[in-house]
Amino acid sequence: MDNIIQETIDYTRQRKIFKQPVLYHxxxxxxxxxxxTEVELLRSLLYRASAMYIKGNDVTKLASMAKLKGGRLARELSDSCLQYWGGMGYTSEVPVSRFYRDSRLMSIGGGADEVMLGIICKYMDTLPKK
Structure with missing residues (x-):
């Protein structure tokens, strides 16, 4: 995600609309x-979960949160960045195009968003009692 943001910054410095770089808007x-900022927050969650795991703690809830947020953020980020690339973003020559396509898998592979939400709810003890 960091790379896609940086590539988008670099591209929007060069791409001009109304005689000024897109980035200047x-x-x-x-x-x-x-x-x-969202990427950095996700990174912090990952570091916290990793530290807890190394100490031998159950990090299922945090891992599920990170997967949920990671998948959603990847979709949001790829969609926003692709917007700034314009038509060039759809070509196979730029990384944002590949990331846009591939990021959808993050919320499908290894458990859909709804599965992650179910796990989080279980650990929060908010599921309905039978």
């Missing part, structure tokens, strides 16, 4: 900042 650089 506040909506674009603010959105990229928001996405980078």
């Amino acid at each position: 506040q909506a674009v650089h603010f959105r990229l900042a928001e996405l980078q």
Whole structure:
């Protein structure tokens, strides 16, 4: 995700709309900042889960949260970045195109979002009692 954001920054510095780089539009650089913040938050969750796992703790809830957020963030990030690439984003020559296609698998492989939510709810003890 870091690479896709950086590639998008580099591209939007070069691509011009109305005689100025796309990156100079506040909506674009603010959105990229928001996405980078979300990536960093996800990284923090991963580091926390890893540290707890190394200490021998059950990290099923945190791992499920990371997978849920990772898949959703990958879709959101790829969609936003692809928007700034315009038609060029659909060509096979740029990484954002591949990431856009491949990121969907993150929320399918290894358990759909709904499965991750079910696991999280189980650990939160919020599932209905039978």
